[in-house]
Amino acid sequence: MLLTHYTKKPLFFIIWFLIFSSASSQVKIFVDPHTTNSIKGHLELNRQKYFNISSGGKNFEKAVGNSKLLKTYLDDYKINFGRDLGMVRSQVKYGNSVIEDANRPGYVDIERLKLKIKPDNSASKSFKLRWNNLDVANHEGHNAYPNFMEKYGAPKKEDEQYPVNNEAAAELVTTILKYGFNDFNRPATYEIVNEPHWSLLKEQKFANLHLKVHEKVKQENIETLIGGPCYSVGYFYKKNYSNLNNFGAFIDNTNAKLDFYSFHIYDFLQWSEQKKDFSGRVTTGLPLEGVLDAIQNYTINNFDKEVQMVISEHGGYLSKEETNLVPQALATKLIGPKKENFKYEMTRRSITDRLMTRSAISNTMTFMNNPHIIRKAVPFILLETVGWNPKYYATLLVPKNYEKGNAWQETANFNFYKLFSEINGKRILSECENPDIQYQTFLDGKHVFVVLNNLGAKTETIDFNFTNNAFKSIEVKKHGQNKDFTPYFKEETLQSLDDFVLEGRESVVIKLTYNSTIKIKNQVDVQPYYSKVGQKILMAGEKINFPIKVSEYNEAAYATLRISVGRDNDNAGKQINVVFNGEQLNVPIEGIADYLQTETEYGSTKIIKINPKLVKEHNDIEISFSDGKVGGIGSVVLRVGLSKN
Incomplete structure (x- = not known):
């Protein structure tokens, strides 16, 4: 259906009627390509935030070792770099540069360190021209500091x-950041330790370490952002959302002063x-939307500000298999008996x-739905x-037959980068009625990109409506x-989007090309408004009011209510x-609700479209x-699209 152009608000009520008031078997x-849809002013897609590999980038050219492949990965797939590990540990263990200062027991001899430490300048000129900075998130290894420093152990993990x-x-961290890198490869962010034991998060001395490093780096005018705790999990919806309290304690103990806060997220x-x-335990998708909201709701209520987030690891894997790879017995059931060739092995890996x-x-x-708080995210x-485990499960390249020196074989993990390789541009207005379908839309000149991800196993037919x-x-x-x-990756050219089929658990990028550059005629900026009441456990039969103030309610073009839920x-229910x-x-129940429920808990986010006419300054x-039983609410957030014409 083609809708004619509009002025300011009227079309938004047409959208409301068109999408949310009629029953249909189609989604x-x-x-609207003519209306931009920023979130707290974030309009342009920043590809360095999202489409990264877990590599620091410094040795990328040498490791790939093939100019044609380099061009494919960097120019066609547009891969960026995301993660490095062990900045301090590598200097202490391998650098021959860290010794104790004879005049300052317990301190590093900084002058010697400055003389010994050398930035890596091996990247080619053409490689360096691609980025001003590689924008890498570096997180520290365990037990990184030299033995001559007095240490304490984690309360529940003394080693x-x-x-x-x-x-x-x-002083040691700051010196390495300042003298061990150049402006091209200096870490954009640094986490004091990778995945600390949970018992440390409530320890003030652990928070103080972060605060002191943060203070020292700022004093030296180093641009690297300092944060933490780089927590190993993000399923804060556990125990009726009370699992958020441990993470919240670390924010409290650092007084929300760090440049960012961080955790890893896996299925x-x-x-x-x-x-x-x-x-x-599935946290990706809807549960994660609520987790991010809950952290921001917490910091807004306790510190009157949102905080930036770094997710230096995310993904999903077989958590109870020793190698994290599909075991042969299961592979036999799924793809047939083992064959003595590497093609079969790559199929099993896939x-x-x-x-x-x-x-x-x-x-x-x-x-991408939270650009205002995400600083960096790295799959x-x-x-x-190949240097330490050629069979490791989470790689882009493996040598044929897993033998060092053999030709590289590309794994199916490349599909992530191939899928997202082209999307770019400005966020534009779009709406979808189905909470099981994630969606993002962008305008880049005369191209519109529609990105869809079906979280559910059910095949859906899409009814598109473009202005x-x-x-x-x-x-x-x-x-x-x-x-x-096994995965598939397909590229097709269509004549029409009528009755577009989105398969279960399928992700698609639709690229629409127009004859000329599309003109922007309207602007919307989405503002999240947080409830004054944050994380709460509702007792049996209890009702709680979560008030939200919307100062610019008169400009509301559309609104979405987001409620994060966690239940034992x-x-x-x-x-x-x-x-x-x-x-x-x-309140729609997501089709994947049963899939999100584990033996111990259920976590999700209820996303409810609100008629903007209902939004007032003070909202109850x-x-x-x-079911009248006990349950947890992590956050209540009203996202309001404000007309900025």
């Missing part, structure tokens, strides 16, 4: 050691013979690769690991899984009751659980 998606003298530790999957599917890309795509769609996909459907060509990339769970398994300013809302949102 309705509305796209995980940290320096007592924060001043000495901060921990296993094969279910009963379900004939891979399932487990099932594991698909689990990684599926989760990484779901995460990335969430991160845990390494370039290669301008005069596109001259339709190109589609599709990435999904076959019945045997024995209380895990999935329906909530919501009354918005006196009006009972229809009354929430209860439909």
Whole structure:
């Protein structure tokens, strides 16, 4: 359906009527290429935030070792760099540059370190011209500091050691950052330790280490951002969302002063013979939207500000398999008996690769939906690991037959980068009625990109509605899984988007090309407004009001209510009751609700489209659980699209 152009608000109410008031077996998606849709002023897609490999980039050219492949990876797939590990540890263990200062016991001899330490200048001139800075997130290894520094152990893990003298530790970190890098490869962000033990998060001395390093780096005018705690998990919806408290304690102990806060996020999957599917603790997609909201709701209420987030590892994998690869017994069931050739081995690997890309795509769609708080996000996909484990599960390249020196074989993890390779430009207005379908839309000159990710296993038919459907060509990339769970990647040219089919757990990028550059005629900026009441456990039968103030309610063009939910398994009803300013809302239950429920908990985010006419300056949102049992609410956030014409 073609809708004519509009002025200011009227069309938004047409959108409301068109998408959300009519019943249909098809999923309705509305796209307006003429209206930009920034989030807190973030309009342009920053590819360095999202489309990264887990590599520091310094040795990328040498490792690939092939100019044609380099061009493919950098120019065609547009891969960026994301993660490095062990900045201090590598200097202490391998650098022959860190000794104790004879005049300052417990401190490093800084003058010697300055003389010994050398930046890596091996990158070619053409490589350096691609970026001003590689924008890498560096996180430190465990037990990184030299033995001559006095240390303490984590309360519940004594062999995980940290320096007592924060001043000495901060001096060492700052010196390495300043003299061990050049402006091209200096880390953009630094986390004091990779995945510390959970018992440290409430320890003030652990927070003080972060604060001292942060202070010292700022004093030296080093641009690297300092943050943490680089927590190993992000399923804060556990225990009725009370698992958020441990992370919150670290924010409290650092007084929300760090440049960013961080955790890793993975789907921990296993094969279910009963379900004939891979399932487990799934945090990507809807649960992660709520986790991000809950952290911001916490910092807004306690520190009157949002905080930046760095996710230096994310993805999904087989968590109970020793190698994280699909075991042969399961592979035999899915793809047939083992064959003595490497093609079969790569097919077996591809099932594991698909689990990684599926989760990484779901995460990335969430991160792109939160550009105002995401500083960096890195899929845990390494370039290669031939030096220490050629069979490692999370790589782009493996040597044939896993033998060092053999030709590189590309794994199916490349599908992540191939899928997203072209998208660029400005965020534009779009809406979708189905919470199981993640969507993002961008305008780049005369090209419109529609990015969809089906979180559910159900095949959906899409009914697209564009305000301008005069596109001259339709190109589609599709990435999904076959019945045997091996991945597929397809590229197609379509004549029409009528009755567009989105397969279960399929991700697509639709590129629409128009005859000329599309003109922007309207601007919308999305502002998140947070409830004054944050994380709460609702007792049996309890109703709680979550008030939200919207100062610019008169400019509301559209609105979306987001409620993060966490429930223990024995209380895990999935329906909530919501009354918005006196009006009972229809709260859709996501189709993947059962898939999100584990043996111990259920976590998700309820996303509810709100008629903008209902939004007032002072809004009351009354929430209860439909089954009347105990449950947790992590956050209540009203995202309001404000007309900026």
